[in-house]
Amino acid sequence: MSAKISRTADIEKETLIQMYKKLLEIRRFEEKVWDLFGRNLVPGTLHLYLGEEAVAVGVCANLNVDDYITSTHRGHGHCIAKGADLNKTMAEILGKKTGYCKGKGGSMHVADATVGNLGATAIVGSAIPIAVGAGLSCQLRKTRQVVACFFGDGASNNGAFHEALNMAAVWRLPVVFVCENNFYAMGTRISNVTAIENIADRAQGYGMPGVVVDGNDAIVVYKAAKDAIEKARNGDGPTLIECKTYRHKGHSRFDPGKYRPPEEVEEWMRKDPILRLKNELIKEGVLTEEEAEDIDRQVTEAVEESARFAVESPYPEPEEALEDVYVKPR
């Protein structure tokens, strides 16, 4: 009997710890957003990333600061994983002047141009062509930058997906398409509206590799993304990575998610990505229980601070609604 080879052996210890920290940062941030929402401090609607953290973290851990991402209505996790400032993110979600978008975007429209986050779209599938354009730009400018394009299972049935994957493949653009398959497009189960089991199978039809991974396992997401991103960076074209995952809560603010069988929810709760990585890192000796708790304390404090910052920040002046429609002439 041979000894089992550690899955984490070929990943830098610092990277593993950083990934654990980011997972927790998203988790604690989303819990805090939910808390503030309950206190009526968050206008509008809310789509939480709780449960899906390993996807954004596993992918973005491979990206450089000048690489790009495009995000979705369920985008807080992408934002944080790409390196967003928690204060400015929280302030935006609360509609404050100090937010990334000066209160004009909100939960569904956070962008952070300083770290290549080209923004979240609330039109399902609509950012996929934009990611292709960013990839074309990288190719034309010969910068070796890469674009990670996040979207859900629902978006894969939108026409934009088809046009975009074909174009990216035929031009061998440096785009990694990351499908977060959480099995439900709002309340519609993917199997009711899609005849194939794996969205990634479609990749073959476009002439690019397709990979299915456990999206609740940060290590396998990291490794799949690493391969795809290296390939894209080297000019070898796009990849479609399908991450099977699950949202802990309903689709949006008041959705209790009753359409999901309780045993299914329980099964996925047991596969929680954060507990899994924590247990593995402790078992592998990368992290001690104490260090893990320390990280949690630091992260929780940073998130609390972001909430304080956001709550205390001013709202924009009403007339600011008229600004930024066009770029000011210089």
Add this chain to the structure above:
Amino acid sequence: MLKELTYVDALNEALREEMSRDERVFIIGEDIGIYWEGAFKVTKGLAKEFGTERVRDTPISEACIVGAAVGAAMTGMKPVAEIMFGDLLALAMDQIANQAAKIHYMFGGQLKVPVVVRSPFGVSRSIAAHHSQSLEAWFMHTPGLKVAVPSMAYDAKGLLKIAIRGDDPVMFFENKLCYTTKSMIPDEEYLIPFGKADVKREGNDVTVFATFWMVHQALKAADVLAKKGIEVEVIDPRTLVPLDKEAIIKSVKKTGRILIVEEDCKTCGVGAEIAAFVVEEAFDYLESPIKRIAEPDTPIPFSPVLENYVIPDDEAIVKGVEDLMEG
């Protein structure tokens, strides 16, 4: 020195000059490259000169053509997307109206989208309901977009060059019947700013507001009316967003009458907006009710007899002006 150029060749020159001037400029669209050189030949010779990387034939994927142009524009490039017929903009409407128009605003000014989307409108020899529409009102109704509507080769060149150099998304609409019209164009470089109307003919009796092919029809009508002693002032806004309201109001204050002509269906067309703001801002100067000439609210029909019936022409404009003078 001046030379005579068609509207198509003027656009072609604008593209060539801007591509030579700025290597970030590239063109993306269906059949614009070395084989076809554009359905209307606007990109003639450009793929040969600048290469197929920068003059890029695409799949028939209008949403992704515009979306890719938007994404490239957000990341440091200056794309010009060609949508072969204006009618096909419907396929790219999400990328235009929900993305290009809103990205600068909804992200609080962090990102710019300096994209130009070129597309031709209007009837031309019985190409029927899916290739003949004039849809500029859709885009004028979408904050965040700038909208150009040149009628003449001279304007087309100067406006396209400045559109490419700008920071905002521009819907650059062309007109199929205008494509073969000619202007005298200077050899030296010139730019035409957005938001500056051009008085194509001066007159004191009636203001005629027109765009695209209707400007040519209005000028024809003005010649006929001049012989009858009626002096028409033809105003071509050249851009609808921004709109040179001042020039229109100034003309109405002088003439006291306005006829609005458009190759677009009447209900909620551009003319409706022009009429509304003239009433808001110059009602006291009007000596007769505002009159609009537009297409009836139908799709564009195929048979020449039917098509001619729905498209306004110089005779309709002559009659419209005479009605206004009597009113």
